[in-house]
Amino acid sequence: MNEYVLGVDLGTSAVKVSAMNRDGEIVAQQSFDYPLIQSHPGYSEQNPEDWVSGTTVAIVRLILDDHIKPEEISGISFSGQMHGLVLLDANNQVLRPAILWNDTRTSKQCREIEAKLGSKFVDITKNKPLEGFTLPKMLWVKENEPDIWSQAKTFLLPKDYVRYRMTGKLGMDYSDATGTVLLDVKDGQWSQAICDAFDIPMSMCPPLMRSIDSAGTVSSSYAVFSGLDTHTKVFGGAADNAAGAVGAGILSPNMVLSSIGTSGVVLKYEEDPTVDYHGVLQFEDHAIPDSYYSMGVTLAAGYSLNWFKRTFASDDSFDDMVASAAESTVGANGLLYTPYIVGERAPHADADIRGSFTGVDGTHKKTDFVRAVLEGIIFSFKDIMDIYDENDKQFDTVVAIGGGAKSPLWLQIQADIFNKKVVSLTNEQGPGMGAAMIAAVGLGWFKNFQECAEKFVHFGKTYLPNPDNAKKYDQLHQIYAQVYDQTKGISQQLLAYRRENN
Numbered sequence: 001m002n003e004y005v006l007g008v009d010l011g012t013s014a015v016k017v018s019a020m021n022r023d024g025e026i027v028a029q030q031s032f033d034y035p036l037i038q039s040h041p042g043y044s045e046q047n048p049e050d051w052v053s054g055t056t057v058a059i060v061r062l063i064l065d066d067h068i069k070p071e072e073i074s075g076i077s078f079s080g081q082m083h084g085l086v087l088l089d090a091n092n093q094v095l096r097p098a099i100l101w102n103d104t105r106t107s108k109q110c111r112e113i114e115a116k117l118g119s120k121f122v123d124i125t126k127n128k129p130l131e132g133f134t135l136p137k138m139l140w141v142k143e144n145e146p147d148i149w150s151q152a153k154t155f156l157l158p159k160d161y162v163r164y165r166m167t168g169k170l171g172m173d174y175s176d177a178t179g180t181v182l183l184d185v186k187d188g189q190w191s192q193a194i195c196d197a198f199d200i201p202m203s204m205c206p207p208l209m210r211s212i213d214s215a216g217t218v219s220s221s222y223a224v225f226s227g228l229d230t231h232t233k234v235f236g237g238a239a240d241n242a243a244g245a246v247g248a249g250i251l252s253p254n255m256v257l258s259s260i261g262t263s264g265v266v267l268k269y270e271e272d273p274t275v276d277y278h279g280v281l282q283f284e285d286h287a288i289p290d291s292y293y294s295m296g297v298t299l300a301a302g303y304s305l306n307w308f309k310r311t312f313a314s315d316d317s318f319d320d321m322v323a324s325a326a327e328s329t330v331g332a333n334g335l336l337y338t339p340y341i342v343g344e345r346a347p348h349a350d351a352d353i354r355g356s357f358t359g360v361d362g363t364h365k366k367t368d369f370v371r372a373v374l375e376g377i378i379f380s381f382k383d384i385m386d387i388y389d390e391n392d393k394q395f396d397t398v399v400a401i402g403g404g405a406k407s408p409l410w411l412q413i414q415a416d417i418f419n420k421k422v423v424s425l426t427n428e429q430g431p432g433m434g435a436a437m438i439a440a441v442g443l444g445w446f447k448n449f450q451e452c453a454e455k456f457v458h459f460g461k462t463y464l465p466n467p468d469n470a471k472k473y474d475q476l477h478q479i480y481a482q483v484y485d486q487t488k489g490i491s492q493q494l495l496a497y498r499r500e501n502n
């Protein structure tokens with residue numbers, strides 16, 4: 001009999017479910033898109049029911065269209081978009097749409113956290129209070145929707161809600177729990193000090209588990225709903241970036257991950273829990289027991305490209321639009337783009353900054369604009385790489401994942417801007433692969449992630465930097481790096497004119 005694990009990658013644009021066999025081969029993949037609800041500038045929500053329906057449809061298609069037999073699915077695990085607040089009432093019913101990681105309405109609550117706990121907050125959580133994190137979202141609901149807050153009995157993150165619907169059991173794994181900024185990272189417990197400071201009942205925090213821990217089996221009601229079998233074991237899973245790092249084989253400090261999904265992430269495996277980036281970079285528990293990672297997040301990476309396509313190139317296919325950037329030049333014929341179109345997280349934690357095209361010239365063509373968008377996103381990644389350089393962190397390989405890694409041109413631009421070797425995977429779906437690997441290790445198919453990676457992780461093409469391009473990009477990045485400071489005041493002045501309702 002065949003044996004499979006399912007990796008559920010609950011992204012922001014879609015859920016992708018991959019079925020993998022014991023040899024680490026992807027035997028089938030299905031995905032299902034769902035919308036973002038953006039009712040005001042800075043707001044970003046999703047309906048948790050869409051995640052459950054999307055995941056279920058993808059699983060049903062694996063069973064019916066790809067002929068994966070339910071009894072052959074031994075385990076399921078997850079990679080989840082991080083930080084999104086799901087509030088449940090006493091009957092575990094969802095109280096309001098989930099407030100997502102890229103929702104920046106919570107600046108006031110972040111300032112309140114800083115004022116109340118100051119550096120103690122960073123000491124406990126290893127992170128600064130930023131708009132995207134879960135605690136500020138809870139405080140926003142408490143202040144602005146007291147009726148909802150008074151009914152709230154539990155909070156979960158996106159993938160935890162889907163796991164709850166599959167198993168009937170509440171829980172959260174450590175890698176995602178760090179991103180709530182309610183976890184005492186050193187103690188590995190929910191922080192009593194933070195809950196007390198903001199009057200959040202400890203009972204709202206779900207039980208903690210490791211990524212590879214069993215969360216039970218598929219419940220009989222979900223088995224009827226999805227066609228799955230009740231013997232299938234369900235494992236904790238991880239934050240998408242932790243899962244992505246596992247799926248990309250980032251298992252040692254000499255490798256860095258570059259992920260272009262809706263967000264963009266530069267991530268480094270960290271062995272030393274005392275490393276201190278002063279909250280400029282995020283610091284999180286890993287999916288791998290007793291290890292950590294740091295990362296810097298560009299809020300609108302793939303989202304920038306989607307916005308550009310939707311607004312200016314809706315008739316082009318994604319592949320054609322991205323490939324057309326080859327008709328432009330290094331530096332897009334003097335056009336620079338900053339990807340701050342929903343605010344930014346790192347290295348500039350600023351919810352009010354907005355994006356810009358600088359240097360627009362009467363000779364510029366659409367291809368120059370596409371190129372500038374691709375380059376601007378990678379310049380923002382280079383800002384994070386520079387922080388690692390400043391902290392004397394050595395690494396020689398960048399592994400690229402996410403939807404953006406589908407484009408060979410964009411991968412070469414990454415190699416040229418980073419001036420480092422960039423390696424792709426044979427399948428760009430690192431987070432889904434990582435989720436499947438968590439189930440495989442949880443089931444005991446492998447002794448540890450290292451052993452599992454040897455079977456599951458397959459590197460594809462290597463992109464080496466072109467020295468001439470790398471030199472030009474180094475100069476261009478220095479120009480790019482000035483745009484934030486020079487447009488900060490202008491963005492503030494334009495705040496009052498932003499569209500109120502979409």
Ligand SMILES: Nc1ncnc2c1ncn2[C@@H]1O[C@H](COP(=O)(O)OP(=O)(O)O)[C@@H](O)[C@H]1O
Binds near residue numbers: 322
């Ligand atoms: N052919 C392509 N070439 C380059 N980038 C692409 C292509 N297709 C999609 N993308 C980018 O990939 C992003 C989606 O990546 P994905 O990893 O699936 O995101 P998420 O996990 O956030 O749902 C899109 O926002 C888009 O900008």
Ligand SMILES: O=C(CO)[C@@H](O)[C@H](O)COP(=O)(O)O
Binds near residue numbers: 012
């Ligand atoms: O906020 C973060 C990490 O802190 C994001 O990386 C989210 O986890 C969403 O990821 P994608 O949907 O872009 O994969």
